Amino acid sequence: MPELPEVETVRRGLNSLVKGRTITNVEIYYDKIIIGSVADFQHQLVGAKILDIGRRAKYLLFHFDNNLTMISHLRMEGKYQVRASKADFDKHVHIVFHLDDGKFLGYRDVRKFGKMQLVPTTEELQGKAIAALGPEPLTPEYTLAALQQGLQRRKKSIKATLLDQHVVSGLGNIYVDEVLWRAQIHPEEPANKVTEQQVAALYPIINDEIKTAIAAGGTTVRSYVDATGHEGTFQLQLHVYNQEGHPCERCGTIIKKIKVAGRGTHFCPQCQTLNP
Numbered sequence: 072m073p074e075l076p077e078v079e080t081v082r083r084g085l086n087s088l089v090k091g092r093t094i095t096n097v098e099i100y101y102d103k104i105i106i107g108s109v110a111d112f113q114h115q116l117v118g119a120k121i122l123d124i125g126r127r128a129k130y131l132l133f134h135f136d137n138n139l140t141m142i143s144h145l146r147m148e149g150k151y152q153v154r155a156s157k158a159d160f161d162k163h164v165h166i167v168f169h170l171d172d173g174k175f176l177g178y179r180d181v182r183k184f185g186k187m188q189l190v191p192t193t194e195e196l197q198g199k200a201i202a203a204l205g206p207e208p209l210t211p212e213y214t215l216a217a218l219q220q221g222l223q224r225r226k227k228s229i230k231a232t233l234l235d236q237h238v239v240s241g242l243g244n245i246y247v248d249e250v251l252w253r254a255q256i257h258p259e260e261p262a263n264k265v266t267e268q269q270v271a272a273l274y275p276i277i278n279d280e281i282k283t284a285i286a287a288g289g290t291t292v293r294s295y296v297d298a299t300g301h302e303g304t305f306q307l308q309l310h311v312y313n314q315e316g317h318p319c320e321r322c323g324t325i326i327k328k329i330k331v332a333g334r335g336t337h338f339c340p341q342c343q344t345l346n347p
């Protein structure tokens with residue numbers, strides 16, 4: 072699943088490829104990707120110019136010059152491709168935007184879980200899902216105090232808490248495992264039992280993790296590729312994710328994989344222990 076760094080990489084790729092282009096036609100082969108009226112979606116986008124592609128957490132925000140914004144959630148495997156010919160798309164491309172430079176922007180989604188929705192610009196952050204998102208790493212809203220307060224109020228595991236996006240948004244399964252290993256916090260530690268020192272360690276690590284992952288173009292696990300077709304390289308910097316059976320880089324203990332919050336979770340049983 073693309074996480075924040077991958078979506079940010081896609082956003083940058085899209086801005087370099089399609090920003091400023093006007094949509095001349097929209098073909099939709101799988102209606103369920105569109106939230107709301109498919110006919111309206113098509114009708115409203117033809118003639119619209121892409122002013123900019125923004126992002127909130129894992130949602131891409133295509134801002135158009137007709138005061139509409141398209142919220143695009145890639146979910147499991149959605150991705151964008153820009154091609155010179157429609158014939159270059161395979162059967163998994165479900166939506167094709169024709170661009171005024173003669174190229175085509177395709178939305179490819181093997182599992183078809185992704186969603187797109189057109190909303191009036193300025194309302195794009197007000198939908199239920201996006202409004203509930205916590206502050207995002209590397210923004211002024213993400214502060215040590217906000218992280219501390221958010222964790223104090225929650226009794227479920229730190230892993231589940233970081234995954235649910237309310238305290239801090241943008242961390243998915245891979246990055247939660249990585250930041251908890253770096254901060255030496257057991258993934259099953261109840262969020263409100265994480266010590267002040269541990270939160271103080273965790274806070275800058277979350278920023279650093281996201282910053283480093285964005286700089287590396289995201290992590291390539293399974294099928295993720297950015298809009299320009301380049302694979303991310305962050306998987307080369309993973310310390311604990313997918314490392315079960317390998318020795319911990321810090322202490323040599325074998326990394327374990329368990330289930331926490333229903334997700335495969337990797338940790339070092341020696342340097343990530345539950346607090347007394």
Ligand SMILES: [Zn+2]
Pocket residue numbers: 319320321322323324339340341342343
């Ligand atoms: Zn260790």
